[in-house]
């Protein structure tokens with residue numbers, strides 16, 4: 001027998017028991033005639049003690065053990081003289097009578113400690129060692145819990161988990177496909193699913209009614225912004241539902257996860273239209289942990305000979321509470337911030353409402369105090385506040401002000417990781433215009449249903465057509481999105497036409513789905529949550545890599561197994577593939 005207990009289990013209640021433990025040597029210290037070893041496994045750490053006086057040979061053997069040796073010990077549980085009440089096993093230790101080395105270990109490349117000396121690259125190369133660190137393991141435990149509670153909740157609401165294939169045909173989620181050559185069909189390729197979208201819709205046609213799957217998806221996109229080429233979704237679909245049914249069901253899931261995993265009660269999730277999100281926050285994923293809403297100023301600032309404002313499509317600002325005392329240097333930093341190429345503003349106008357009641361702006365030449373008072377009123381600013389204003393092209397200016405708002409949120413400490421502010425964003429546009437291709441693209445995906453009352457606009461004003469599409473946003477991050485689907489062949493064909501597909505192309509790529517719609521397709525809709533992102537937010541982490549056991553680096557590479565890699569010539573020959581090099 002390798003163990004009677006785990007290393008996280010024994011307490012003062014187990015005194016005098018004879019036990020056997022197995023695990024890794026985390027640390028050892030020699031103190032006079034004694035040797036103490038911290039024995040680690042997944043469950044915790046238990047202190048072992050060896051004594052020269054009691055058993056010289058055993059103690060000398062213990063002194064030779066290196067870090068990360070795998071050992072098995074038998075001994076008696078005794079009370080510690082100096083207790084460590086911070087750990088569950090901290091009141092006891094094991095007086096060892098028998099020691100067996102199960103496996104030796106080379107010197108590990110970094111310390112297996114919460115605070116390790118290993119850099120990122122090294123830890124990724126030896127990820128299996130990194131996963132031994134309890135901070136990393138805890139993230140995986142949390143991930144397991146979220147998955148488990150997801151399954152509990154959805155199963156209890158009659159959802160069934162159905163696996164869909166991985167070798168499929170392109171699914172249009174807006175990224176590039178990963179493709180897999182078919183040996184049996186030379187010159188032909190499978191695509192890996194960007195999501196199981198078409199399959200889950202087909203399952204609705206099959207009458208499955210409530211489907212979910214915790215599923216891997218693959219998207220070949222640039223990996224900036226904390227993305228992974230393969231990631232996990234909680235993918236769901238329901239039949240005979242309207243948007244309201246979906247929002248309620250998945251708000252339920254969301255609340256259940258918060259309660260069961262984090263012990264937090266989430267009150268009902270507020271809702272905002274896409275149009276309002278853009279108007280008041282300049283983003284389709286507003287961080288509503290703090291207010292600082294946009295206020296548009298066109299009506300009160302124009303016509304005073306300040307060319308920047310007069311020429312601008314939009315003049316819009318935010319009011320930062322209590323920041324009137326920002327120094328010159330701080331204002332210069334903010335100006336530099338908005339002028340960064342990624343943000344792209346040409347400058348920042350500010351207006352201080354000082355504690356003494358005076359109002360001073362960076363454009364005093366054009367606006368006297370009476371004019372500035374109008375600004376203060378528009379923002380409902382109070383003494384001590386500062387107003388920050390950007391101007392220019394409407395879309396760009398909103399985007400830039402969104403960045404500035406988030407930056408101010410950070411500076412003012414308003415974005416606490418332990419505060420959770422979810423939000424539904426509703427009524428997304430159906431289509432968005434892509435400058436590069438000069439065409440309309442589906443904002444969500446081509447199966448999303450337009451709002452019935454907007455269908456007529458498809459011909460005349462495609463950009464104004466709203467979709468029955470929704471996103472769930474948490475703390476400024478999109479964590480899920482979905483839509484009510486088209487379930488009728490004619491409407492689906494019309495949609496493909498508007499997306500620039502020829503009849504033949506639409507038939508070739510999605511004929512199977514349109515055919516299915518002719519055999520009794522129920523009204524249906526669904527949603528998918530980004531599982532990795534949800535876990536990382538639950539864990540208070542900044543990157544999804546930390547909740548993935550074996551993640552890829554920024555170039556999509558797994559440095560541990562060294563993949564991607566070249567393949568042998570005969571494999572290429574078999575696949576009838578020639579590579580250029």
Ligand code: ASP
Pocket residue numbers: 173194195196197236481482483526527528
């Ligand atoms: N397939 C969609 C996605 O991956 C989600 C959905 O519409 O259900 O974003």
